[in-house]
Amino acid sequence: MIHNIMLVEGNRLMLEQLSSVIKNTQGVELVARFREAGEALGQGIVFMPNIILLDADNSNIINLLTEFRRVFPTASIICTGEKWNAESSNLCINAGAKCFLVKPFSSDELRDAIMSFSTSFADARSNVLTFFSPKGKSGKTTLIANLAMSLARRSGSSVGIIDADLQFGDMAFFFDLKPQSTIVEAARDKDFLSPVSLNSYFVPVAKKVSILCGTKEPSLIDKVSIPAFEALVKMARTMFSYLLIDVPAGFNPTSIAAAEMSDTTYIVAMLNGGYEVQHIQRALEIFKSWPNYQSRVKTILTRVEPCNITSKQQMEEVIGYPVEGIIPNAFLKVSAAADDGHMALDLDPDSTFAQRVNFLAKKIINYKQDDSDDF
Ligand SMILES: Nc1ncnc2c1ncn2[C@@H]1O[C@H](COP(=O)(O)OP(=O)(O)OP(=O)(O)O)[C@@H](O)[C@H]1O
Ligand SMILES: [Mg+2]
Known part of the structure; x- marks a missing residue:
């Protein structure tokens, strides 16, 4: 199964850096990228992403997660943050994210993350x-x-x-x-x-x-x-x-x-x-x-x-x-x-x-x- 990724990242430099990591990762394709979560919610659906990398360095992340899950019910959402913090990682996971990745991540980390919840594969x-x-x-x-x-x-x-x-x-x-x-x-x-x-x-x-x-x-x-x-x-x-x-x-x-x-x-x-x-x-x-x-x-x-x-x-x-x-x-x-x-x-x-x-x-x-x- 090919993983179609939509990247949502507020920081412009980070957006570029993560885009190139995704492009260099085997088995995944970067189908869309946005700096604004609102734009992703409005325009992303036409790209049919099955994985969404969502910038969690946002005070509104829990509401955003709810919205993304409503608009993209079949996609898996991975939250990304500049620092791992037990509390926010847990909040994201409780709000429906599959996992929390610290950015910038490597291709291996991205693949490991996807594998860990691709239950069809792991289970x-x-x-x-x-x-x-x-x-x-x-x-x-x-x-x-x-x-x-x-x-x-x-x-x-x-x-x-x-x-x-x-x-x-x-x-x-x-x-x-x-x-x-x-x-x-x-x-x-x-x-x-x-x-x-x-x-x-x-x-x-x-x-x-x-x-x-x-x-x-x-x-x-x-x-x-x-x-x-x-x-x-x-x-x-x-x-x-x-x-x-x-x-x-x-x-x-x-x-x-x-x-x-x-x-x-x-x-x-x-x-x-x-x-x-x-x-x-x-x-x-x-x-x-x-x-x-x-x-x-x-x-x-x-x-x-x-x-x-x-x-x-x-x-x-x-x-x-x-x-x-x-x-x-x-x-x-x-x-x-x-x-x-x-x-x-x-x-x-x-x-x-x-x-x-x-x-x-x-x-x-x-x-x-x-x-x-x-x-
Ligand atoms: N096939 C074998 N033939 C002979 N001796 C063995 C064999 N396998 C292990 N031993 C020896 O038996 C002892 C116990 O082995 P091991 O620690 O693997 O067993 P264990 O069931 O895990 O023990 P424990 O109850 O202490 O956890 C060790 O001294 C080990 O070198
Ligand atoms: Mg033993």
Whole structure:
């Protein structure tokens, strides 16, 4: 879909500057531009804009928004302002603007903004995946990090990770990050955020992969309420094609909220010769209250040796439920990767670990399976 933009900008120099940014942005066309909002309201309709960039540095902006929505009911309105200010951004969004962009913006920012509300585009592709473990130390953080990389590379689409293991999340350690902003700041600011501004709370770690890191201290868990967490997930799912959520072990308000909001919940357990099978079965019993649990709940076993189809089938029989994926014992690889700041996936791309992670990514992307011996 081509985006036909009408630009309304009171400042002449800014009008020129923004016009040239729009003209240099792929997938959008500048169909009309006005310095006076009144002129745009009177004459703009003949240009059939489907996006209106409206100068919000105007004391009358809320009334103007109402008028623009009345005259252009099918167009999306983006407010633009010289400074981002939580209060005015929120007022504009409440009055019907899709988002608030600080000007002058770049082509990338404009495209990100449009993508964030083109629901036909984002919603159709967004896939929210929660990784749940009955008990801790299941290998799920390792799996999420490696799977995110594989998903981004194979699909070419954007992948977001939310570390919602609110007390002891270690995704930031995993990627050796010292984030400025975390889920705590995002939850604090959630009422003033739009998908475009929430993006800056995510830390990019690779091409097309970024992370909203967990709390810096366990006591900060109180700063992330469940409604705030839910609002962040809702917003983030419009920003990424795949959203992977790491949650604390066991059933708790965070893991339940994340699972409820997900398209797929993976129960992840590490085979350690303990009671993992019983834990999976007990967790499944709880998820069975969902009417469609068989399509929404999948299991992944880690540290499976030998990591082959026979082991997978044996485990399916013991558990009494299909096993979506198996990951081999990769302790040495995972530790070596952590030591030199790499992903285990990359240390040895031909390893069984890499193959199994890539296979899971393929399944998520829904590749046609032509390798008949893959499992
Ligand atoms: N496939 C694997 N094989 C063997 N060891 C693994 C594997 N994946 C992860 N580990 C090791 O298991 C430990 C736990 O891994 P990880 O932190 O990924 O699990 P987790 O379920 O997220 O744990 P937590 O409950 O602490 O969040 C780490 O020491 C990690 O190196
Ligand atoms: Mg973890």
